[in-house]
Amino acid sequence: MSAAGCSPREEPMTRPEKFQRRSHLYRVCREAGAHWRAMNDFGVPAHYGDVDGETAAAAHLAIADLTALPRAGYKGWGMADWIQGQGVSLPEPNRALRQEDGTLACRLSSGELLLLADDDQASLIDRLSETWSMDDAVCFPVPRADASARLAVTGDESAAMMAKMCGVDLRGHRFADHAIAQTSVARMNVIVLRNDRGASPAYDLIFDSASAVYLWGCLVDAMAEFSGRIVGIDALDALRG
């Protein structure tokens, strides 16, 4: 039954079901006409057939599924010591700091760190995973790759749209790039990270993966009045330049 519904737009070699790991949103993106690319053992929606249009949309208002991008978490009383010992520069709680390899280190509390990669070159995430060991551990991996989905909300209207579902003031002049709000979005616990793509304001939402279909639906509904669009990861890469 999994082979059914393979639309002509899909390239058979990159069907999302070909991969062992699948975003909870892959059916939704397939319905929207996604073209897929392999990444991190996932099929990721690269674009929906109109990269230029999607890039323009992403500068105005768009959402994208970034669940396939690598991420990891570490938490525990000794997190700061251990992680700094691994050469990671730590920001203050509720701030993110870009590391040398491009990974974003998001400090969620004094004892918790979330690591996000904006592409599949996740050398820091891989290195930490190889180094960490249960013996004598003072902090512990949080299975963020599977516990969480990651969406991007990009464009000039993104703060206005987010105000329809989130009680924290995310407008540009009140919520700086790389600021973090761990708050309620559409009555769900969500980590909101301001993570601009080039000159375009953008927010990454990291939240319970089982609720991805729900929150995606809320976003699609909320962005309709702004003519927001669903875009692929290529459009975001184009904005980043």
Place this chain on the structure above:
Amino acid sequence: MIPGRLPTLPGQLIDRSRPLSFTFDGHRREGYAGDTVTSALLAAGVRVLSRSFKYHRPRGTLSAAGHDANSFVQIGDEPNVVADTRLVEDGMVVEAQNVFGSLDNDRARLLDHFGRFLPVGFYYKTFYRPKGAWKVWEPVVRRLAGLGTVNPSTPHGYYDKQYLWADVVVVGGGPAGMAAALEAAAVDRAVEVLLVEENPQLGGSLTYARFDTEGERAARERKTLVAAVEGCDNIRVLAGAVANGWFTDHFIPVIQGNRMFKVRAGSVVVASGSWEQPLVFRNNDLPGVMYGSAAQRLINRYGVRPGGRAVIATANADGYAAALDLIGAGVDIAAVAELGPNVPRHDLAAAVSDHGVPIMPRSTVVEAEPGPWKDTIEAARIAEITGPGTTAARHDVHDCDTIVTSVGWQPAANLVWHAGGRTPYNETTSMLEIGKLPEGMHAAGSVAGCFRIDTVIEEGRRAGWLAARDAGFNGTAMPAVRNDRGETGQNHPWPMFEHPKGRDFVDFDEDLQIHDLKDAVSEGYTHIELMKRFSTCGMGPSQGRHSWLNAIRLNARENGISVNEAGMTTQRPPYTAEKLGVLAGRSFEPERLTAMHWRHVEAGARMMQAGAWYRPEHYGGDDRDAVIEAESRHVREKVGLIDVSTLGGLEIRGPDAADMMERMYTWAYRKQLVGRARYTLMTDMTGVITDDGVACRLHENHYYVTATTSGVDGVYQEMLFWNAQWRLRVDITNVTGAWCGVNIAGPRSRAVLTRLTDEKLDAESFPYMAVRQANVAGIPCRLLRVGFVGELGYELHCPAHSGEALWDALMEAGRDHNIRPFGVECQRLLRLEKGHIIVSQDTDGLTNPLEADMDWALAKKRPFFIGKRSIDIQRDNVERKLVGFEIESRDRDGSIPRECHLVIRDGDITGRVTSCSYSPTLDKVIGLAYVAPDQAEPGSTFQVRIKSGRVDGRRVRITPDTYVACRVVPLPFYDPENARQEPGNAGP
């Protein structure tokens, strides 16, 4: 002369180049863009807008601003629309409400003649005897005393909510509000100012009121202020929007159309103006009796002449300003009754006098004489005032079709009241005046008792500056207030003239006359709160806007106390009626789907909600019982697969992990071997069971613990709570969403799983209650050999994003073994056969482990776990026991006890059934129930009273006295030796 349309005047809000047509009560009417329904109807000569709530008297506009229910109409499916403020649209279908027949010929108007049989409180008195009478009367009363009609099949509208942030919120876009916004914005360009205006346009009183004899000042000020506001980058204007309440920390819902803005402000300026108050005299509700401000609104906003010939009754300068506007609109003024002792000396009165209008001091209108159809005015009777509420017997009769009154104002201070501010009554000015304001709130304009335009603007500027300061901004000096407030005396102290024949209305919404309120007090409802509820004064749609000031004056006089001693009732949000759609808005109901969700749907599962999760109840088929039975046979005889991803999962890691486990859970975990699983039972401080699950020890310092679907968030919160205090070297992480789970169970489960993993699965390598970490179909899994359903089985937990791939691999590998998925209902049946409890189904908010017969899961030697002390205290006083029972009857239709059916002995309740089902495996009805301890021995019997049964899928009532005999049996019902865990060794 009937009302009609005036020539174009500057400042009018209508666009005569855009004519519109609509219907009112079936008649086609014309209007212009910018007209309200009321103004368009008055321009067309239609004065009767509605019939009153109780007596079905004809009503027209009183305030032209919606401060009363007189202008309530039905527009399409939308009931109770305020015609005074709703703009006309082309093709709009407007209908009168609360009418039997037509508005002009309402058959129920005869009720007006029976008014003396409808005294205050008549609902309470008349329809409640004999017992049961209300049931008969209610539909009649409801039909007569009605508002609009709700159409339940109206299509759903799209409503939305949105947060909004501002440093300073200014409520009210009149002169005070605009001045406040401008000053606040000028303090610093960074100040974000939000200006909320109820009307579609800014201006407030400047759109209709007159402040000078020439009548030019208002338009000039408006032009200047509006241009300044519109040119200011840091003021955002929300027009046509209502600030509908004040909540803690300046949280203000602002409703604009179908959207509610949830505004968070740093500080608030209330510049919400005031409501004009009625003069109370006989027939003061006839269409054509209106406030001075109403006449001015009609003339200056909409170019509508309110009538042909008017009598004016006034106690302040506003009445003379209205007179000048009326004269300018071509209305004859028959006379001005001045309620004060002298003709005032101000320019406005002099200008009116110059027009040859007679001004009669110390006089009032005491009665409006109706026309033959009782819906027009023929004349006004004017009499000399002899004391508070009393007049001379001699009446002067003045022919007129319109009576305009201007006797005082009440502050629209709702947001101040919501915020806990008070408005004591000033006996000198006869006004409610704002007292001490809550922190971060300022008031300006007429709501603050200021009516002189220069001072209003100055005080507005100062309020704006103060609000900016409260929001944390400095940058300019505080603006001065140079002008004074001018003469006091906006309000007449007693604008009520009771008539022996009544019909002198204090509350138009509720048809309450002076004697109704006096009667309420004399019947003993003396306190203001009691008088309000008994009389319903102020409880109608306008919530006392036009009635409350006079009502408290009456209450004070009848009780012989001061108005402040009478006090005010509490005002709460909302300020105006808000639609349920706005409150419901775009509602957020989070839903969680497991990674295999769509595989269940594709396999025909009937999905059910379990908290936010969706779970397969059973797969396919219309005959629910038959499907569940088939699924259960399949697990017992072959192999089945169930999605258990919704199970909670917690990682307990660190050197103190075992200590944490032993504090939180009732059993012992320190000596648990790595690679083994152990049952977990959690109690709260009172010893009540709160959750259960399985703890897997994956490392000396690492437990992976499952929790119930609905309980995991609470368990996680509780563990963090305690460790915030204990500070153990342990980390607790909720990994529920990170892991998917499937349980593959049945005699052939091992054979299926062997195809997908290199891990040794034989009894010796991987015994019952062992845990392994291994790849299954190339996916890294945690394998738990547990037996919730009582068969050889494995729970496979894998990373969530690989869940669908794992499901597919298992279904594929099991194809030769005829694997089939089973649902939650089947699992419930299988575990019941095995005697496993489900926390919160077989336990309740008071169940301790002793009652649930789980003494075996309590650590005896340990001094502490959460709940231990409380359990120990209760050990000698167990009042009920959870037991397994069976009934002999094979009748599956009528006599199966259901959950919560009571165990009865000698007429007393001794317990209840918690689970009960027909077991196809055992071919009998089995269940769990609480019974008295002396009923708990295996072999003893008890009686369950059953209340209803199921016949051919239909629920039927069974007489309440049907009892079913149940026999206590040892648990588990099925496979007590656990032989099914190694089906090779012992056959079923």
Place this chain on the structure above:
Amino acid sequence: MKIMPCPLNGPRNISEFACGGEVEHLPPPDCDHAAWIDYVYLENNTAGVVREWWYHTPTAYWFVAERDTRTDEILRTWPAGEFLAEFGEGR
């Protein structure tokens, strides 16, 4: 809606929080039944300044707030660790 100043996340709508009740210390293990029952079942219900546990749900973060129950004013907040360092462990 009320604002709670969270020591970790700053000012937030109160709807993001759950109250965990007044800060109380577990009675000593050798306390009598009455003391235990008082601890388990009886709330102080103080009219005045109380110290309460509060939980920020999105971050699963427990902290202590000092609040005047008569005015509902929040006077001060502490991270749990700082509070316990100042006022003693709650074991």
